[in-house]
Amino acid sequence: MANNAGFLVQEIIVAPGEHPLQYKYTFWYSRRTPSRPASTHNYEQNIRQFGTVASVEQFWRIYSHIVRPGDLTGYSDFHLFKDGIKPMWEDEANKNGGKWIIRLRKGLASRFWENIILAMLGEQFMVGEEICGVVVSIRFQVGYSQSCSLM
Incomplete structure (x- = not known):
């Protein structure tokens, strides 16, 4: 199947016996060079999609193989x-x-990231339909090097 940009898109389906999520979710990764000025064009070039999930089992198949946020280098985002x-x-x-x-504080991002994405996937927020996604950002600042955003 092709999308409106002409790219081939693989349909993500829930296999029999899997536990479907309410929404399909896509993982993205971005990393930027701090010396380069941030712009929409640069940001869009640096962001990469690396998996889409429609079930709990599909989520764990991807999540169990990715680097934890606390192990990422600076200016990286999941x-x-x-x-x-x-x-x-x-x-x-x-x-x-x-x-x-x-x-x-440094060292807390990995656990917080996992807790917040599991809460989002499990529809634990009362306004789940209004939440588009979650971002964890690794930055080097005095005392704080990691943040998590709920959008």
């Missing part, structure tokens, strides 16, 4: 967004939205 929504403000689904930013 994103988990509802399928079809890019993790950028310019995406129509995000244009009128907001975000919560939680700054974490």
